[in-house]
Amino acid sequence: MRFSKASGVSACGLALGALALGAPAAAQAQGWGASLGLSSDYVYRGQTQSDNRPAAQADLHYYAASGWFAGLWTSSVKRSPFDSTSVEFDPYLGVQRPFAGDWSVRVEAVRHQYPWSNSGRHYNYDEVSGTLAYSDRAFVTVAFSPDTAVEARNGNVSGRAALSYDLALHQPLPHAFSLNAGVGYYDLRWAVDTGYVYWNAGVGYDFGRVQLDLSYVGTDGTARRLFYDQMAVNRPMATLLWHF
Numbered sequence: 408m409r410f411s412k413a414s415g416v417s418a419c420g421l422a423l424g425a426l427a428l429g430a431p432a433a434a435q436a437q438g439w440g441a442s443l444g445l446s447s448d449y450v451y452r453g454q455t456q457s458d459n460r461p462a463a464q465a466d467l468h469y470y471a472a473s474g475w476f477a478g479l480w481t482s483s484v485k486r487s488p489f490d491s492t493s494v495e496f497d498p499y500l501g502v503q504r505p506f507a508g509d510w511s512v513r514v515e516a517v518r519h520q521y522p523w524s525n526s527g528r529h530y531n532y533d534e535v536s537g538t539l540a541y542s543d544r545a546f547v548t549v550a551f552s553p554d555t556a557v558e559a560r561n562g563n564v565s566g567r568a569a570l571s572y573d574l575a576l577h578q579p580l581p582h583a584f585s586l587n588a589g590v591g592y593y594d595l596r597w598a599v600d601t602g603y604v605y606w607n608a609g610v611g612y613d614f615g616r617v618q619l620d621l622s623y624v625g626t627d628g629t630a631r632r633l634f635y636d637q638m639a640v641n642r643p644m645a646t647l648l649w650h651f
Contacts, residue, residue: 453605453626529565604629
């Protein structure tokens with residue numbers, strides 16, 4: 408899974424924005440880095456962001472020796488069959504620090520930007536997240552947005568507060584395989600008076616600079632009642648990621 412939607416970091420599960428579950432890997436190479444990816448569907452917090460179609464994604468980032476990092480993550484998007492939105496740009500800034508042996512903490516700020524949205528659509532929003540990680544195996548993340556936009560069956564709202572809570576687990580296996588799972592809750596009470604659960608489980612395989620992830624992702628019944636048909640449905644996913 409990708410650990411924050413825009414961090415560009417991937418170590419366990421669906422890469423490059425497929426899920427908002429998890430946290431950064433415990434160790435990151437210093438200096439400049441980048442990645443390119445292709446996913447069978449761009450899913451974020453249980454909702455498709457590419458109208459159930461494949462999405463191309465990329466990341467460019469810099470990690471300093473002090474733990475500070477910055478970068479730009481981007482993906483092709485299509486919010487609905489009738490929407491002209493074609494791309495998402497997420498500039499991000501944060502810091503990651505180890506403490507108490509195998510523990511680490513990460514704080515990140517992201518601007519989610521959709522520059523070519525339909526007139527009248529208000530998708531852009533900001534988000535700040537904090538992650539507590541243990542030994543690159545378990546990750547707990549809390550994220551807050553002051554101005555989230557939500558498109559639900561009963562109407563669209565923007566500029567509302569939202570919270571998310573995520574738990575992710577990563578278990579390495581022999582021969583470069585891994586098992587990955589996560590569960591989260593998206594609290595949208597200030598926008599649509601409720602929230603919903605999203606989850607994933609799957610297997611990853613790393614071969615050199617290339618990573619393949621196969622997962623099954625889903626949501627609870629509340630999400631499927633809240634959003635348009637086919638936006639929040641259970642589905643298998645595949646993501647291929649190349650780091651360089």
